[in-house]
Amino acid sequence: MSWTRKILRVNLSKGSCTPEPLNMEWAMEYLGQRGLASKYLSEEVDPTCDALGPDNKLIMATGPLTGTSASTAGRYSVICKSPLTGAIAASNSGGFFGPEMKFAGWDMIIFEGKSEKPVYLLIQDDQVELRSAEDIWGKSAWETDDILHATHQDPQMRIAIIGRTAEAGCLYAGIINDRHRAAGRSGVGTVMASKNLKAVAIRGTGGIGNLEDADKFFEAVDAGKKVLADGAVTGQGLPTYGTQVLMNVINGVGGLPAHNMRDVGFDGAGDISAEAMAEPRKSDGKPNLVTGAGCFACTIACGRISTIDKTHFSVKDKPQYHGASGGLEYEAAWALGADTGVSDLDALTYVNFLCNEDGFDPISFGATVAAAMEMFQDGDLTTKDTGGIELKFGSAEALVAITELLVTGEGFAKDLGMGSKRLCDKYKRPELSMTVKSQEFPAYDPRGIQGMGLGYATSNRGACHLRGYTVASEVLGIPVKTEMNDAEGKPELVKAFQDATALVDSAGLCIFTTFAWGMDDIAPQIDAACEGDWSVEGCLEVGERIWNMERIFNQAAGFTADDDKLPKRMLKEAIKSGPTKGQVSRLGEMLPKYYEIRGWNPKGEVTAETRERLSL
Amino acid sequence: MQKSLHIDPGKCTGCLQCEMACSYDNTGTFNPSRSYIKVFTFHDEGRFAPYTCTQCDEAWCMHACPVDAISVDLATGAKIISDDKCVGCKVCTIACPFGTVNYSQATGKVVKCDLCGGDPECAKACPTGAITYIDADWTGYDRMMASAAKSLPSAEATH
Numbered sequence: 001m002s003w004t005r006k007i008l009r010v011n012l013s014k015g016s017c018t019p020e021p022l023n024m025e026w027a028m029e030y031l032g033q034r035g036l037a038s039k040y041l042s043e044e045v046d047p048t049c050d051a052l053g054p055d056n057k058l059i060m061a062t063g064p065l066t067g068t069s070a071s072t073a074g075r076y077s078v079i080c081k082s083p084l085t086g087a088i089a090a091s092n093s094g095g096f097f098g099p100e101m102k103f104a105g106w107d108m109i110i111f112e113g114k115s116e117k118p119v120y121l122l123i124q125d126d127q128v129e130l131r132s133a134e135d136i137w138g139k140s141a142w143e144t145d146d147i148l149h150a151t152h153q154d155p156q157m158r159i160a161i162i163g164r165t166a167e168a169g170c171l172y173a174g175i176i177n178d179r180h181r182a183a184g185r186s187g188v189g190t191v192m193a194s195k196n197l198k199a200v201a202i203r204g205t206g207g208i209g210n211l212e213d214a215d216k217f218f219e220a221v222d223a224g225k226k227v228l229a230d231g232a233v234t235g236q237g238l239p240t241y242g243t244q245v246l247m248n249v250i251n252g253v254g255g256l257p258a259h260n261m262r263d264v265g266f267d268g269a270g271d272i273s274a275e276a277m278a279e280p281r282k283s284d285g286k287p288n289l290v291t292g293a294g295c296f297a298c299t300i301a302c303g304r305i306s307t308i309d310k311t312h313f314s315v316k317d318k319p320q321y322h323g324a325s326g327g328l329e330y331e332a333a334w335a336l337g338a339d340t341g342v343s344d345l346d347a348l349t350y351v352n353f354l355c356n357e358d359g360f361d362p363i364s365f366g367a368t369v370a371a372a373m374e375m376f377q378d379g380d381l382t383t384k385d386t387g388g389i390e391l392k393f394g395s396a397e398a399l400v401a402i403t404e405l406l407v408t409g410e411g412f413a414k415d416l417g418m419g420s421k422r423l424c425d426k427y428k429r430p431e432l433s434m435t436v437k438s439q440e441f442p443a444y445d446p447r448g449i450q451g452m453g454l455g456y457a458t459s460n461r462g463a464c465h466l467r468g469y470t471v472a473s474e475v476l477g478i479p480v481k482t483e484m485n486d487a488e489g490k491p492e493l494v495k496a497f498q499d500a501t502a503l504v505d506s507a508g509l510c511i512f513t514t515f516a517w518g519m520d521d522i523a524p525q526i527d528a529a530c531e532g533d534w535s536v537e538g539c540l541e542v543g544e545r546i547w548n549m550e551r552i553f554n555q556a557a558g559f560t561a562d563d564d565k566l567p568k569r570m571l572k573e574a575i576k577s578g579p580t581k582g583q584v585s586r587l588g589e590m591l592p593k594y595y596e597i598r599g600w601n602p603k604g605e606v607t608a609e610t611r612e613r614l615s616l
Numbered sequence: 617m618q619k620s621l622h623i624d625p626g627k628c629t630g631c632l633q634c635e636m637a638c639s640y641d642n643t644g645t646f647n648p649s650r651s652y653i654k655v656f657t658f659h660d661e662g663r664f665a666p667y668t669c670t671q672c673d674e675a676w677c678m679h680a681c682p683v684d685a686i687s688v689d690l691a692t693g694a695k696i697i698s699d700d701k702c703v704g705c706k707v708c709t710i711a712c713p714f715g716t717v718n719y720s721q722a723t724g725k726v727v728k729c730d731l732c733g734g735d736p737e738c739a740k741a742c743p744t745g746a747i748t749y750i751d752a753d754w755t756g757y758d759r760m761m762a763s764a765a766k767s768l769p770s771a772e773a774t775h
Contacts, residue, residue: 068646069636103647179659207639207647290662294631299743301629305662324662
């Protein structure tokens with residue numbers, strides 16, 4: 001089975017915690033985590049509700065493999081309606097929190113309503129209670145983590161926490177667990193804050209032992225681990241360099257956007273790359289990178305643990321940042337660095353620490369700062385608006401100052417906390433917001449890499465690389481190489497990646513395994529662990545069902561084909577230099593074909609036939 | 617030939633595959649809270665350290681036990697708890713200078729590493745070689761070799 005078959009329903013308005021059985025009929029159709037929790041959300045929440053009102057629900061969900069020894073099986077997801085996008089949100093995190101939920105005996109936790117006063121949920125196996133969080137409201141995620149561990153005298157407790165940005169209403173606040181793992185995107189932390197829920201602290205001692213076929217499971221899991229160890233990306237690139245292995249690669253092929261995506265190609269890429277992180281610093285002879293780190297059960301270990309030069313201006317008088325903590329990953333390094341033009345590795349590492357300490361999405365934050373910088377350059381914003389900060393592209397001092405300001409929630413932080421779309425609307429430069437469905441782009445230029453443009457435009461949670469990472473094929477040649485600038489074949493490629501990813505995100509596994517694993521490697525692990533038939537075909541159908549279910553939620557929330565579009569800059573302003581010079585996104589060529597192969601009508605609506613085919 | 621678990625913390629990524637393998641072998645569940653090997657995270661230093669019983673020859677735990685519940689597995693040298701004899705008095709947990717014999721509320725007995733009868737699951741599960749099972753006479757030699765390497769004259773100095 002591998003599911004615990006038990007969920008916890010927490011009504012924050014009433015202060016009640018009620019166990020109930022997992023709907024196994026739905027588990028057979030949606031597997032777990034992202035898929036299954038989205039099914040619960042679709043059934044229980046009105047898609048038109050106010051995302052920050054008590055009618056929205058927040059679901060923390062594990063997959064059936066979460067907490068087992070399958071490689072990377074430590075994932076959990078947070079599902080709700082997003083306040084940033086108004087669409088369905090599913091943010092995925094690693095670390096150790098998800099497995100602890102399973103060890104305590106719970107597949108998922110559904111939070112509904114809104115608590116009158118700040119609370120946190122304490123779970124010790126089947127003992128659950130809401131406790132007052134009035135003492136920890138207003139504290140950072142890191143401080144809260146320290147306080148709750150001390151309060152409960154339990155160093156092994158795993159805790160998911162919102163920071164001060166969520167409390168202040170920043171629309172891209174996430175939920176931090178294990179100090180530097182995050183359910184980061186789409187403002188799931190903001191929803192948690194809207195419910196007056198500060199943290200979820202879990203200790204589980206029951207373990208997971210109900211594998212459907214243990215012998216088969218260990219055989220499939222061992223085979224899977226070998227494939228990862230032998231893979232070039234999963235066995236060499238990611239363990240050695242982390243996701244930052246991409247910085248020089250993507251810059252080299254002409255896919256790295258810079259300066260609010262006005263440019264493609266960044267001169268400072270080398271200075272903020274994985275290679276730079278491993279280089280000893282001039283000041284103290286130590287490299288930025290201390291060690292690689294794995295999440296629960298992960299045999300890849302792409303995580304980075306870093307330190308900042310103690311004499312660097314950002315931390316000179318702040319000893320609390322002199323120790324090691326979660327270091328830069330590629331998307332954060334791009335958004336905080338290349339997109340803002342800042343190539344100061346120590347400054348970026350410090351800002352990344354702050355993102356973790358107070359729980360906000362470095363992608364959306366960095367991209368929002370980049371948009372503000374472009375408006376500052378054009379004179380739409382002045383130091384009067386920014387609280388005196390000279391918000392210039394390339395200024396590490398400005399980036400550090402604006403980040404520290406964001407955490408306070410005061411003044412210009414309120415504008416920045418709205419995200420790039422609302423910020424650019426407010427200052428009357430809507431064309432400068434590099435977003436889809438109000439969510440900021442990640443680190444791949446859709447003009448350089450055509451599949452990513454279609455992927456951003458159609459992603460159910462707004463612009464995102466993790467809904468269909470066609471970079472694998474278009475740049476790295478995994479599983480087969482496609483040309484970056486080909487539009488033909490991309491609708492099929494994007495659909496295949498989106499469906500497979502939906503399945504992986506619903507299993508408890510990390511999407512990075514798919515740099516080496518195909519569904520042939522994944523399905524046998526699920527099939528051996530779980531009851532039911534989890535063939536390759538069955539798994540892909542579940543993935544497609546999940547994708548369409550999310551689309552239907554968004555349709556009901558008011559989204560149409562008009563929202564499947566890219567900013568004009570991506571369609572009209574050709575790349576000015578480098579290997580992809582002259583290119584624009586050819587979204588218009590790809591989108592109709594994509595709708596067609598999805599089984600949607602030309603308006604992008606899921607047809608009755610498709611609903612029937614997928615039992616929706 | 618006696619073999620020992622050999623731990624190189626520098627190679628550990630903190631993934632807990634060892635804890636899962638250990639707990640599955642002991643309890644039939646993936647359950648880090650029931651593992652006899654523990655990985656400790658030293659966050660501010662950015663370090664991970666797996667730690668478990670080193671199977672002392674003159675084991676403090678064994679000598680301290682008032683009911684002779686701890687004996688030597690003659691095949692492996694492991695110190696083994698007899699659940700039939702253990703009364704859960706915890707004196708061994710006080711005697712052990714390393715803290716690697718522990719009380720378990722789940723069983724009312726003490727628990728410790730038993731080397732899995734000579735084929736330790738943790739070593740097999742470790743993806744990075746941080747935990748290995750080696751000839752007991754070779755413990756420490758890898759570090760000695762690393763130190764010896766440092767004593768070599770540099771390439772520049774010899775040319």
